[in-house]
Amino acid sequence: MRKTYHIWTIGCQMNVADSRHLASQLESLGLSEAASVDEAGVVVLNTCVVRQQPEDKARNRLQSLKPLKKQNPEIVIALMGCMVGEREAETLPDEYPFVDFFLEPSKPDQLVEFLRSQCGDKVLPAMDELQDYHLPDSEENAVCAFVPITLGCSHVCSYCVIPYRRGPDRSRAPEVILREVGALAAQGVREVTLLGQIVDRYGMELEGWNLARLLHEVCRIDGLLRVRFMTSHPAYMDDELIQAVADEPKLCPYFELPFQAGSNRILKEMRRGYTREEYIQTVGNIRAKVPEAGINTDIIVGYPTESEEDFMETFRLLEELRLDVAHIAKYSPRPRTLSARQDDDVPPEEKERRRVLLDELARSILTEKNKKLEGETVTVLVEGFQQKTGRWRGRTAQGNLVFAEAAGTEDLAGRLLPVRISWAGPYSMIGDVDESKRI
Ligand code: SF4
Structure with a gap:
């Protein structure tokens, strides 16, 4: 086996962090990053299935590896990330017999163990998902790094597949996170982003800890210049957390706060756990304490039964709040989710029309805001x-x-x-x- 690896990653920052962590493990075993996929001895696809589009991309990419395996049966191919839930791990091997390993999100252990046996039983850093994440040596000059602080999600929004693939939410121990961020800062990293599917739920099961306390502690680490956190859930964004951002000079005035829909009926269907009015109130609280805050959001258009009026409520909410960056996605049913049992009844061309309208609005807001910075x-x-x-x-x-x-x-x-x-x-x-x- 060639001692080179290639990791292909799609999806959220959590996947990026998982890929970097895996790369650090492979490098500990003496593998180095291949110049291209054709030159790799180990190929890993780290996948996302949050919508149909990234899943299609991952499947296409996977198919493209088939001839590679045929040419060189020694090559080790692993599929990782949200395509591989507990259940899917049972059916995927029949679908993709040329894949050697199917690894659930944040759990590369099986692949690493196998490679360790191939590489002479090297001693590796801990592999427990709640233990240390490392940056690979190939990124030793990185200025920014992601550090997962919560894993999984227990919220179970009606449309979301994440809880079925990443499991219930769990907080990593504060001392592990602080040690890890300290090591990154000593290595030269100047900005860390603390990650979680619902990052503001951090510490729910830990006595005496919450995200605000963790952020204060992280900001005390020497060498760090900036700290961010994402993604927040509006229902957990409390005053203590907003105050922490207002008080700590190292904490970036930056919030990732998805609202997903502006219609209370659709929000209820989605089981998001807040109303349009509560979301507006939360944004108001942030802007009152942190006036310079950049607030980004995610929006889904074309959710089952979304009427023109529902959509216009979403449009008007973005127009009213003038949030900074809006990531707009067309709804697609995901396996095992609650909404997948409903009829996907908004036609594709109508979803596209709504997406384009919102996208144009988002772009005009952003252009206008950014233009004001010219000369500043x-x-x-x-x-x-x-x-x-x-x-x-x-x-x-x-x-x-x-x-x-x-x-x-x-x-x-x-x-x-x-x-x-x-x-x-x-x-x-x-x-x-x-x-x-x-x-
Ligand atoms: S909060 Fe909802 S959308 Fe976000 S990961 Fe959890 S279930 Fe998915």
Whole structure:
């Protein structure tokens, strides 16, 4: 077996964190990242099935590996992530006989054990999903890292497959998280994003802990410049958490707060656990305490029985709240979910029409907000250099992507820099490092 690996990842940041963790384990066994999939001895697809589209992509990608396995039967192929629930692990081997391992989300143990036996029983870091996550050596210069703090989800929204694939929610121990973030900071990471499907439920089963307390502790870690958390659920976003963001200078004024639908009838059908009015109130609370906050959201269009009036309530909610970034998805029924028992009765072309309308609204809001930054100086954490444009690439605390030009040859990665914005579009901005304001 070639001692090289290739990991293909699709889906949320949790998958990205799982892939990096797996990569660190493979590197501990002496494998290195392959230049391409054709040169890899181990190929892992880390999948997402939250909607039909990423699942289709993963299945297409998987099929493309079949000839590779035929050519080289020694190659080890593993399917990982949300395509592999407990039940699916029983049926998938018949469907994909050329796949060697089917790994449930955050549980690469079986593959790692096998490779360890191939690589002379090397001693590895702990593999328990609630134990340490590591960055692979190949990312030793990373400025930003994801750290999962809760795994799984117990909310069981009617349309969502996650609870069936990632299991009930559980919080990782605070001392493990703090140790891990400390190690990342010592390694040079300057920004961590704490992850969870419902991150603001952190600590529900831990005596004396909640997300606000954990964030305060994380912010005390030397070397870190910024801390974020995502994804929040509106029903758990309390005043203590918002106050923590207002009080802690390292905590980014950045919230991922999906509202999914603006119609109370649809919200109830979705079993989201809040009303339109409560969501508006939560956004109001955030803006009162953290006026500069960037608030992003997720929206689903075309949920079963969604009428034109229901959709217009969603449209008007986004229009009224003028949230920063809206990720809009067309509803697709997912296996085993409650809503999959209902008729998927909004025609595809109508779903697309609603998606486009919302997308146009979201883009116009974002363009208008970003244009106001032209001529202003924003603070950017530099993540790296982009050869193609010859500019440094980084983000504002609110998450805006910025490309900046700077004089000189100094390595700016990992630095917080003032950047004067000269052009702003909906998805990125361009500017120059403002030498007069540089400390
Ligand atoms: S909160 Fe709802 S949408 Fe989010 S992961 Fe849990 S079940 Fe899925």
